[in-house]
Amino acid sequence: MNKNLAIAIEASLKxxxxxxxxxxxAFNVELKDDKSPLTEADKKANDIINSYLFDTDIPIISEENKQTDYNVRSKWTDCWVVDPVDGTKEFIKRNGEFTVNIAYVKNGLPILGVIYVPAIKVLYFADVSNNLAHKAQLESHDALIDEVVKNSEILKPKRTDSNEVHVVGSRSHMSQETLDFVENLKQSGKSVEIVSKGSSLKFCLVAEGQADVYPRYAPTMEWDTAAGQAICNAVGVQVISHETNQPLLYNKENLLNPWFLVSK
Incomplete structure (x- = not known):
């Protein structure tokens, strides 16, 4: 296994x-300057992940770190992109649909990705260069890399020739544009079913064949999507910008993503 992927897996489990x-x-909830929620879990998880990633000497973009000025970041050829708790709103609701996201980005594209779902101890991980993504059901957060590999299965997306289309929607951010996307599918004669999930699990549903497409016509940040994009790309699923019709890019001057579409 790629050394950096193994480090990211260990960091996500811890x-x-x-x-x-x-x-x-009974945790407390704070509001950040942008009015998004923050808990003790975000802070503690970020500290743990940083402690693992610092040793790689690769710079880090994390939702909970002070962001490095773009004059410095623009010179980076690679970096980590991290969301210690993706789906903090789901965490607060205690519905289990929150994840740890860690991606390794090179020349603007995510090439390694890890998504951990701690509430159910499910781990997704991918190496895009090998065109492989895996899912592992673990018994413990303390699982070793050998156990992760032993308990993993290869992800495979759905075939795309069915008239029935499963569209991934957001638990907390369903927009009118997404509803319009669904209506257009119906008008084209497709039978549409909505699959709702929180956090980066939406990417995983497409990558593992439980959904066909994930339209995102609402704001996201780079740390929300980088790991999910790596997992999707590793199995031939594309994450395409609505603005450029090209894959989403990372370590941009503005870390806000454009709208995008996840599909085969």
């Missing part, structure tokens, strides 16, 4: 462990 320790308490 972060997941501390996230669940907070999850089982």
């Amino acid at each position: 972060a997941g462990k501390v996230i669940m320790e907070v999850y089982d308490t």
Whole structure:
């Protein structure tokens, strides 16, 4: 296994462990300057992930880190892109649909991705260069890499020749544009079913064949999507910008993503 992928997996599992320790308490919720929620789990998980990634000497973009000025970032050829708790709103709702996202980005594209779902101990991981993404059901947050590999299965997206289309929607961010996308599918004669999920699990549903397409016509940041894009790209699923009709890029001057579409 790629060394950086193994480090990212270990970091995600240890972060997941501390996230669940907070999850089982009466935690407090703060509001950041942008009015998004923040909990002790975000902070503790970020500290753990940073402690693992610092040793790689690869710079880090994390939702919970102070962002490095673009004059410096623009010179980076590679970096980590991290969301310690993706789906903090789902965490607060205690519905289990939150993840740890860690991606390794090179020349603007994610080439390694890890998504950990600590509430159910499910791990997704991918190496785009090998065109392989895996899913592992674990027994413990303390699982070793050998156990992860042993318990993993290869992800395969759905075939795209069916008249029935499963569209991934957001638990918390369903927009009118997404509803219009669904209506256009119906008008073309497709039978449409909505599959709702929180956090980066929406990418995983497409990558593992439980959905066909994920239209995102609402704001996301780079740390929300980088790991999911790596997992999708590894199995031939594309994540295409609505603005450029090209793959989403990372370490941009503005870390806000354009709208995008995830499909085979």
